[in-house]
Amino acid sequence: MSAAAGYGGQIKVSMKEDNQMCLAFESRIFDKKERQGGGLGCTLVTGFLGSGKTTLLRHILKQRDTLRIAVLVNELAEIDIDSVLLQSDSLNAAYGLSKVTLAHGCACCSTSGNLRDAILSVMSSKHNFDYLVIETSGVADPLKIAKDLENLGVRLDLIVTVVDAEALATILDVPVAKKQLEIADIILINKCDLASLGAISDVEDRVEDLTGGTKAIRCRFCNVPLDLVLNITMLINPTLATTTANTAVGIISHETLSTAPLLKIWQKPDILVSHETSRKELSHQQVHISKSLSNGGLMHGMLPMTDYQAHEGSTFLSVTFSSIRPLSLAVFQTIIVNDLRFSHDLFRAKGVLWFEENRSTRFYFHWSGQKRAEAVYGGIWESQPSTSLVFIGRDKSELDLISKSLLRAITVDGRHVFDSQMPSSLTAAEAADKFSQLMAADNRFRVCNQCQDLSQHKDSCSFSSFPTSVMFSLIGSRLRGVHEADLNATLMQIVNKNGAVFLIPVSSSREDHILQVSFGDETSPDLTWRDISTAATAAISKCFKNVCLCRCDMTPHQH
């Protein structure tokens, strides 16, 4: 039976389901699965920047049951964003690992020293892992890593390539993206919720052309059965749970490694902006900028301009930006609108954000695929709040521009370090007030600033101290089974995709989901309202589309 059989509606084969293809797929997968020779079994997860590799890792860790799965993340950027996004600290605390950092620093396509050390430490670990999963960086050539794995005595069982269904066509001019597809044993066509059925079909055709028929599976958030992506069938047996006392989770501990220099970045001074090539340069840069800030000096023109050379003749650059001072959400929004959306060669941004307008809450930020900005509610800060962002692209001047723009967003004691250059007829507070009034007049919305809703969210900042922000909800309907969380998540996705306004989620419970928009002196309340109001119509029609719209038991504002 095919490994893909029995997965119901989740699975769609990328080509005509003829017997020949199924047999080819089965022999390819099972030849590998049955490969003898001992050694730790390993799946290599590859795929272009932002396709969903870390999402797959999270899914694996969530579903792993009693399996002791070690996970290594081979990060392109210099700061360890993925360990934060994977919430490795809490995962490992829960499973008894004392300290965790992830492998990264993949400055080239091959297994860097760091990764090699991490693999060796997994193999000799006292946790006695059952299986190893390695996420390659989004621009890595998996073949080279595969060869290194073989040399290290790791048994490479499967190469899984994750594809962004919405963005595949635009990244196929990058040679390494094609290579990642060609080498795959199985391809996950991810983010199917963002693409039309026709577009997904086109992606399947392209994948089939490029790979000659590698099995491709449609999915959302990489939600696939584990035995499709891991060679774990032989490990799942009733004795496993009872004979094994240690159920350590698999994000790899580096505690045995002699050095972990990147950790120093987190003990950074105030602000760090750098094009990275060497760690030596980085520490120099940290000191430089820190001194400059404490002197109140300007930070423009302080970016080291060193290129980051990647693979296959194409050059990828990464810029890291860190600040232990909060950013203005309003200015951050204008950066998305003015800089990110008009970028030509920015492929990826991700990180953790701390906003002046909502100091108690942590947000995760993603920029991926078809210029999609996404903010995810990350709960209350449990550690020292800070912002850490990574931008990956090919155009140095574009990345410079973004770095410089971000400096404008930094606030000190509630004020911008760099004053806004933009003249405006309304102040930010007046703009927020006008927007509030426009929204309050529309009974599809609940404006939450002064209402009691916010007092339930102790983690949300008090509106009174931030008159430049408005918090609100699009009203759902329990009776019709349309949850406010789904409705507002859809609204946020549409607004953030349109790109003129950047919404962040202030809370995320099933029935009560509050969004926040912030105003700078240059933000137009009318245009902001127009964007949100139009998106609300689209969100309502999407979420209520299977619901009978006219019921007399509903309150008038929900019609």
Ligand SMILES: Nc1nc2c(ncn2[C@@H]2O[C@H](COP(=O)(O)OP(=O)(O)OP(=O)(O)O)[C@@H](O)[C@H]2O)c(=O)[nH]1
């Ligand atoms: N709508 C939607 N978003 C998704 C899906 N899968 C992943 N994402 C989002 O896509 C963004 C990138 O996902 P990641 O898993 O971080 O991508 P990645 O391949 O690990 O990224 P890099 O390691 O930086 O190359 C995040 O904002 C995810 O929440 C999906 O199926 N649907």
